[in-house]
Amino acid sequence: xxxxxxxxxxxxxxxxxxxxxxxxxxxxxxxxxxxxxxxxxxxxxxxxxxxxxxxxxxxxxxxxxxxxxxxxxxxxxxxxxxxxxxxxxxxxxxxxxxxxxxxxxxxxxxxxxxxxxxxxxxxxxxxxxxxxxxxxxxxxxxxxxxxxxxxxxxxxxxxxxxxxxxxxxxxxxxxxxxxxxxxxxxxxxxxxxxxxxxxxxxx
Numbered sequence: 001x002x003x004x005x006x007x008x009x010x011x012x013x014x015x016x017x018x019x020x021x022x023x024x025x026x027x028x029x030x031x032x033x034x035x036x037x038x039x040x041x042x043x044x045x046x047x048x049x050x051x052x053x054x055x056x057x058x059x060x061x062x063x064x065x066x067x068x069x070x071x072x073x074x075x076x077x078x079x080x081x082x083x084x085x086x087x088x089x090x091x092x093x094x095x096x097x098x099x100x101x102x103x104x105x106x107x108x109x110x111x112x113x114x115x116x117x118x119x120x121x122x123x124x125x126x127x128x129x130x131x132x133x134x135x136x137x138x139x140x141x142x143x144x145x146x147x148x149x150x151x152x153x154x155x156x157x158x159x160x161x162x163x164x165x166x167x168x169x170x171x172x173x174x175x176x177x178x179x180x181x182x183x184x185x186x187x188x189x190x191x192x193x194x195x196x197x198x199x200x201x202x203x
């Protein structure tokens with residue numbers, strides 16, 4: 001298998017571009033949940049997916065030294081709410097989210113909060129309809145929502161909350177390689193080189 005023929009997938013968010021820009025072959029760009037399903041089915045050989053995918057199915061090989069992580073506020077993984085977070089009784093979940101939903105469950109449990117969860121396919125511009133409802137947003141749509149609704153909403157940054165509770169970085173996504181893929185080391189070296197080159201050239 002050559003690098004060009006490798007079936008590789010990457011989350012379609014802005015913060016992942018330095019990890020994949022310049023890859024020689026075709027890249028499947030999709031939401032986290034969709035990529036996890038494709039990797040699990042064997043439709044992809046390698047993918048940048050939720051860190052929880054490895055916990056759920058630890059058959060994969062991890063490409064070390066590359067991840068989407070934060071050691072504090074992350075800005076793009078948030079719960080948009082009005083009033084106090086402790087007063088929220090319902091949180092709409094982003095259907096594309098994987099890691100963030102599990103992280104949110106952990107943080108709410110740590111804070112002894114128990115709102116009910118609902119799934120939504122609403123657009124990024126849709127706002128929670130009432131004060132006691134909140135919404136989990138991730139990726140580019142979270143960034144846009146924060147920029148457009150700064151005065152109307154408060155934002156519970158999941159990266160910031162994790163750092164407050166645990167005092168360690170949190171890994172949202174990482175490269176996983178299916179076990180049957182040969183030359184995993186060559187693939188990992190290429191991904192690390194690509195990351196290094198792109199980060200060195202960010203404006």
